[in-house]
Amino acid sequence: MKHLIAQSLNQTLGKFYNMLLLFLPHLFAMLIVVVVGWLVAIILKIIARRLLALARVNTLSEGSGITHILRKADLPPPLDLLSRLVFWVVWIGFILLGLDALDVPALHMQISRLFLLLPQIFVSLLILFVGFLAANFFSRAALLAAVNANLPSARVVSGFVRFIIFLLAIAMALEQLAVAHGTVLITFTIAFGAIMLSLAIAFGLGGRGVAQNMLERLFPQTPAGKEEDKEKTEEIPPV
């Protein structure tokens, strides 16, 4: 009995030893890939940083107001953010490559799928970034136009513009990732249509007076003899 137990233990240990001998090279390979990946990612990060600095990304983002928003959200400037993005995308790529080197069949399939997704993830992030820029730019333009036209609730108008553009960017990014392919598009269409319809109804019913005032200001009726009244209502003298 004792002999059988010892033999069984021996066999198990032997198998474990053999498996370890087979696994260790894969593990070392993985570690090497991860470490090399880390070095490559750092080098690419430095190169990306220099290229972005040459392209004056920080100045451009200052101009478009992104730096200001990132600062408010306690995030680093775009130059840092983008170079860090390059680092992580590259290093995660190498980590997945390293995991693949372990030769675990269960991981194999998942990693291959993830690898195929990497470019799409990158494009999606790019779409989100451009969407963020566009949302910020156009919402600020809307705010300024609304303020200079003395429209009530200028910030609501601006926030709405930002929301719609960002929603569009998210929908496009998800579409790129092929996440719930048709659903995202349909959801966006329905949501956008619903918002517009509800705004139209709210404006038409709830804000009838406001709508009337705005239309009167946009299309003033100036029959002959009313010119003097118009002159009286100039807010400030000619510049």
Next chain:
Amino acid sequence: MAEASVLSEQFLRQLTAVGEVDILIGVPTFNNHDTIERVVNAIQIGLTKYFHRERCALINPDGGSTDGTPELFKNASVKDFGMLLTSSPLRTFHRVTAPFHGIPGKETALRTVFAAADLLRAKACAIFSPDSLSVTPEWVDGLIRPVYREQFDFVAPAYQRPKFDGLLVRGLVSPAIGALYGVAIHEPVGGEVGLSGRLACHFLEQDVWEQELTTFGLELWMATTAVVDQYRICESFLGPRIHAAKQFGPDVTGTIRQVVGALFLCLDRHEAFWRGREGAPQGLPLFGFPYNVALEPLRFNRRRALDTFRSQLEQLSPILEGILTPQTLLEVRDASQLSDRDFRYPDEVWVKTVYEFAAAHHRSAINRDHLLQALPLLYRGWVNSFLQENQKADAERIDRRIEALAGEFVRLKSYLMDRWTAGTGGER
């Protein structure tokens, strides 16, 4: 050498037939049917009366008028010179009209005039606004004589304005130029201007023509460039300035974008010059005989402007935070909370506002066009304060008040130099 590429074939052909001239006057037009005839007649009488021995030409670069402006320009004629207390012209009076090359706009039109001046070797030139209702033959003398007889290179106009007219120029542009360039030009964006042939050639050689300076901007650039490049400058009093109402002219926001945007661009271009200047602005020689006539007072709704300023200031705060220092923004906010009667936008805060906008524009703290669109609201606030403070003041007292403001621009010049390269609004 004339930049032949600037002039269209049609222009070149007509100008070549004219030969050399002593005086060239340019009237850029675009649908000025109602006023062009009067302007051309005034110029013709002015040239006959004051420069009847000189070879003169009048050119009209037209931006594509569809209301018959070029035909009116060509056919405008003076019926009886005797009745206008002048003799008939001794020389042929050349008139050239043609559409100009390139993108329609005043910059292309002015470039055409300068190229023509170069080609015709004009000794003196003048630009006249086509929509002036108050133009007189004396304006020709006022703009040409200092150049032709007194060897000045640039003649800025000086107008008599209604009490509160032109506050953007008087309360921002002119004092800023005075403080930074060291020269007190009262009308740096006047519609009329006189200049020597050599200065016209100098302008033509600059690299500004393809850039973002537009209508008013170009006039401001001409004035500041003449200062920077040390040409002889003077002013000439022309009298009241009344322009025909423009159906599609820019509104307050549009005008501020053009005028202040041009000022900020000029500050960028001339940084080395204004950083090196010190002291109070020097007055310019003034030609002409200044006089006052009672002009119709301007009427406006001050209360509505104040309400707009108060209600929209908070809405605009996220943008202003990226332009103004927290201290200046706080002072503007404090001012907005004063009662109607006590409302004041202090001079120091106004000058700091302007300088911080200029510095933010230089650093491109936010998109430059957006930055310029954020200024009109604060301008409304300052104008309101100015009107409140001076509603019963006469023209002389207002002039003194403007001089005090100009002094504040000079005093705070070092503040602009500090802010010029400092961080953005939120970092302080």
